[in-house]
Amino acid sequence: MSVHNNFMELKFSSQSENESFARVAVASFISQLDPTVDELTDIKTVVSEAVTNAVIHGYEERPDGIITIRTEIRGSQVSIVVEDEGIGISNVEEARQPLYTSKPQMERSGMGFTIMENFMDQVEILSSEGKGTQVRLVKDLKTHRQTIGN
Amino acid sequence: MSVHNNFMELKFSSQSENESFARVAVASFISQLDPTVDELTDIKTVVSEAVTNAVIHGYEERPDGIITIRTEIRGSQVSIVVEDEGIGISNVEEARQPLYTSKPQMERSGMGFTIMENFMDQVEILSSEGKGTQVRLVKDLKTHRQTIGN
């Protein structure tokens, strides 16, 4: 009985319509692990946060950017990488602070990264100015399917 | 008022678990056009057919193949391309015949391509032996959202 592995990669344009599509797609992929409703909500929420950030901050609402989500399942661990090729983050430490937002006039709450950190086991942010941002999110699902590997 | 355009591209491993994920992902992406329930069912079904064919025939149930789905929305038209890099089809004319299957011992019905042709407005099959298969599916949605382009 080996561990169950699977992956998917999703690319789509930086339109706000795709925020809900992105979270449904990742949730549907993850559902093969039989997550709890809470685990599924956590994952939908963090995907929504990271994709929204790519749309609003990374691409500054230009709809022609490309957002990539790579999701991997290894046993009971889910890793999700959300990537854009937008403006990047000059100060990642500052960006991670609760309530910090560079766009208060847009009614941003500045809670995106804080939510990701609360809902996931690992959050890594790789960003370079003018090149783009990669957010790596990892979560160990507690209640998961017993699987037969392939 | 311009036409609404959007696209997404999805890659995943050729595991049968991913058949349901693939149809949910495409259906979720398409739902921004406000399709009817019947239109959504048609699209889920044809995605399921094409992905299943890639898993069973293209990759002969090896789980390490990669399946790509590219979906584009142009106004009220949806185009879906399902692609594998598997064994290919030697005789596409024969493959398209209702009830034809190369794997009757696996209880295949041979109705996959017939269903695609019935449910979609256009079905194109490009295949080359040893290289893979591309199935291009196009459907005009009748009832769709009035959209403001970007």
Next chain:
Amino acid sequence: MSLHVDVSHYHNVLLVRLSGELDHHTATDVRERIDRELSKGIYAHLVLNLSDLTFMDSSGLGVILGRYRQVTQMGGKMVLCSVQPSVYRLFELSGMLKILPFCEDEQRALHVCGVAS
């Protein structure tokens, strides 16, 4: 997103209720489950209730056709009942409406198999 196979019986009729989504991935479960029951040798007929089957593709047609062959080879009948319109359409397309009986509900399906429930 997956499939549930519920098995019961009336006299010599095996009654199988499918709920969820029947595709290539879940077809294996259906085949194995029904074949295990049929191999007991106590059932002559098979009724498939599809009232809660929300999705089916041609892999579903294949596994149902396979069970039909098996049951009729043993001289039994197979009857489908409570089929939703979207699923019914696939049976229609594939010509299966001509080869096996479809009933509105379980009562009638059991009746066709000679059981008054």
Next chain:
Amino acid sequence: MSLHVDVSHYHNVLLVRLSGELDHHTATDVRERIDRELSKGIYAHLVLNLSDLTFMDSSGLGVILGRYRQVTQMGGKMVLCSVQPSVYRLFELSGMLKILPFCEDEQRALHVCGVAS
């Protein structure tokens, strides 16, 4: 997969019921709809009923906080009611539980705004 904004009122209280999913894409609708009502100048207070809000992310926090600022600047009250646990958790995380009142249901929320319904 989208959001429905239902607007009604009791005396000088604007009552807004949100159903569906509140994210960055749908937040614009909520903001515009509520601001249009508030700009009429006939409402002092705002009650948001979130009983049918099935999903919310931090963009939802932002738009709700924005309405809170607006209403309190005019000297009014804003009250949230019938919040589902998963959505409540986000308000908790962001510290909003300390700044605005949460009620179990509409009745109590209207009462907090001085309306006996």
